[in-house]
Amino acid sequence: xxxxxxxxxxxxxxxxxxxxxxxxxxxxxxxxxxxxxxxxxxxxxxxxxxxxxxxxxxxxxxxxxxxxxxxxxxxxxxxxxxxxxxxxxxxxxxxxxxxxxxxxxxxxxxxxxxxxxxxxxxxxxxxxxxxxxxxxxxxxxxxxxxxxxxxxxxxxxxxxxxxxxxxxxxxxxxxxxxxxxxxxxxxxxxxxxxxxxxxxxxxxxxxxxxxxxxxxxxxxxxxxxxxxxxxxxxxxxxxxxxxxxxxxxxxxxxxxxxxxxxxxxxxx
Numbered sequence: 001x002x003x004x005x006x007x008x009x010x011x012x013x014x015x016x017x018x019x020x021x022x023x024x025x026x027x028x029x030x031x032x033x034x035x036x037x038x039x040x041x042x043x044x045x046x047x048x049x050x051x052x053x054x055x056x057x058x059x060x061x062x063x064x065x066x067x068x069x070x071x072x073x074x075x076x077x078x079x080x081x082x083x084x085x086x087x088x089x090x091x092x093x094x095x096x097x098x099x100x101x102x103x104x105x106x107x108x109x110x111x112x113x114x115x116x117x118x119x120x121x122x123x124x125x126x127x128x129x130x131x132x133x134x135x136x137x138x139x140x141x142x143x144x145x146x147x148x149x150x151x152x153x154x155x156x157x158x159x160x161x162x163x164x165x166x167x168x169x170x171x172x173x174x175x176x177x178x179x180x181x182x183x184x185x186x187x188x189x190x191x192x193x194x195x196x197x198x199x200x201x202x203x204x205x206x207x208x209x210x211x212x213x214x215x216x217x218x219x220x221x222x223x224x225x226x227x228x229x230x231x232x233x234x235x236x237x238x239x240x241x242x243x244x245x246x247x248x249x250x251x252x253x254x255x256x257x258x259x260x261x262x263x264x265x266x267x268x
Contacts, residue, residue: 054212061206062216065196070220071187073200073201074227081228082158086136088151088182090143091160092169098154098160098217105225113132121150123173143173153181159195162213167192186222191241 024262078088087106092101102124109118123146149159161167169187171194174184178198186192186199189207196202205216 035173036179042058052054054207054209055215056214058205058207058209058216059219060202061162062220065206066203069201069203073203074224074231076183076185077158077224078228078231080154080233081119082211083154085152085156086121086150086156087156088121088123088147088177089158089160090170090173092124092147092166094214095160095162095166095217096160098214098221099124099158101218102158102160102221102225105221106228107145123147123150141172141176143170144176145181147173147176147180151177151180151182156185158185158187159199161192161195162189162217162219163210164189164194166183166190168194172199187217230238 051161077087087103087195089098089099089102103120103122123143148184151157157173158171159167159173161170167188170186174186174195177184183201184199185201185203185204185206186195189205190213191208192204196204203220205213205215205220207213
């Protein structure tokens with residue numbers, strides 16, 4: 001049995017109002033602990049706006065600075081393709097995808113013009129060759145080796161480098177191309193001087209942020225393809241693009257040597 005004092009104390013402390021209030025507080029605590037913490041929306045919006053602002057600033061700077069070099073590169077590539085020479089394109093890391101995309105855009109655009117084949121090749125697309133040669137001590141020369149096999153005087157090499165380290169890694173390819181008489185176009189980000197010094201045409205995106213450089217780089221690829229297409233239409237009548245034959249290149253092993261061998265293909 002509770003004493004009168006205990007009963008009085010229980011009545012004072014455990015009133016209906018206090019009990020319901022305590023239960024309500026407990027429910028709120030349980031609910032708040034089971035829900036994820038709400039992120040700072042203002043901070044997220046600042047990240048979004050900052051990213052767009054940075055990209056737009058880089059695009060505006062590129063538009064002001066790159067027009068002359070874009071025209072020069074388009075003319076060099078158009079002249080190369082008009083004389084049935086090859087365009088070789090290379091890139092390291094994520095830039096390898098841009099190189100393959102460049103080739104696919106060129107081939108697709110020229111097929112619209114009626115040309116059945118286009119001598120354009122992404123050096124970074126052959127995983128077997130890259131894997132085999134990368135095991136050798138001189139793996140930094142993997143693109144240079146392909147240029148020595150496939151390149152001919154009058155061809156053009158395009159190198160895509162979004163970061164400084166990749167530009168340095170592409171320098172041996174440009175050195176090999178220069179020795180063999182290939183034209184050289186560098187599409188790179190700020191700070192890629194090691195590559196730019198070896199190029200005939202340098203398209204340098206005014207940014208050191210790799211993701212911004214890659215986004216502008218992709219726009220440059222599309223612009224060059226469009227400019228090349230416009231020059232091709234103006235340089236020859238469209239019917240002239242359907243030649244009686246064209247040349248494609250096979251990589252064959254001749255003795256202990258690997259070399260590019262031309263193979264005639266009947267035109268359609």
